[in-house]
């Protein structure tokens with residue numbers, strides 16, 4: 001590419017180029033999208049160019065951040081690199097949540113482990129205040145050495161949880177059989193790192209080893225929150241328009257390839273599924289059979 005010449009209009013030219021480029025120094029910055037929970041400059045650390053942020057957990061404080069906007073539907077993704085080394089006891093949570101009461105929530109919770117042992121990823125869905133839909137998988141890669149993407153494609157018909165764009169969980173709109181569905185409450189996006197050693201790692205047997213603190217989780221690329229931003233009322237976000245591309249018919253069901261990937265995860269990586277936990281649910285919740293793809 002030709003080097004940029006500085007002259008009149010250079011800013012506009014740069015902005016246009018920037019828009020078209022995959023990697024760009026003037027990408028969306030962390031602070032344009034998020035506000036840290038702590039202001040001490042230590043427990044949430046933002047790179048000078050705004051392209052990376054870290055949450056730090058130590059004996060003194062946990063922390064996190066929340067989005068500046070609220071969303072209703074979209075393709076909302078985060079690039080995350082998890083706590084390396086001995087992360088046992090720590091929990092990195094990344095979730096969308098509406099305000100209380102009767103809230104909606106879509107959860108990713110990463111449960112740390114001792115060095116060399118796999119992380120677990122727990123997902124959950126709350127709709128109209130009702131949750132208890134935990135599923136837990138292990139991952140097919142080490143999530144601490146590189147960034148990977150974790151997201152949801154959320155529309156009026158279904159929610160697909162993805163890891164590196166592979167579907168790992170499907171939650172369909174089953175309102176026709178009386179199951180609430182998140183489609184009326186704007187949700188903010190949150191991330192936090194905290195000590196969950198009473199339950200997180202090997203059911204609470206392995207405690208956080210604070211000699212390994214500080215624990216650090218990293219985030220980058222803040223341009224992947226492609227959702228409908230709710231300002232005053234939700235109505236504009238419930239309309240089916242070309243801007244709301246996630247409502248297109250291609251995204252209302254999963255295709256054959258996605259169904260195969262979902263079953264691959266279920267058959268090879270699933271550690272826990274509320275749908276098969278008969279001690280909690282003697283007969284599986286109604287939505288369970290509907291959320292499993294048929295090939």
Ligand SMILES: *[C@@H]1O[C@H](CO)[C@@H](O)[C@H](O)[C@H]1NC(C)=O
Pocket residue numbers: 111112113114117118119120200201202203271
């Ligand atoms: C940690 O590693 C152990 C042993 O491989 C495994 O059983 C467990 O599911 C892993 N994850 C957590 C969160 O304990």
Ligand SMILES: *[C@@H]1O[C@H](CO)[C@@H](O)[C@H](O)[C@H]1NC(C)=O
Pocket residue numbers: 209211212
């Ligand atoms: C905590 O980590 C330190 C340093 O690696 C190690 O010496 C100690 O045995 C660990 N404690 C526990 C309870 O595993």
Ligand SMILES: *[C@@H]1O[C@H](CO)[C@@H](O)[C@H](O)[C@H]1NC(C)=O
Pocket residue numbers: 075076077149151153165223224226
């Ligand atoms: C959703 O966003 C991610 C991250 O920007 C992107 O890689 C993915 O292709 C998007 N999904 C669809 C269906 O376009």
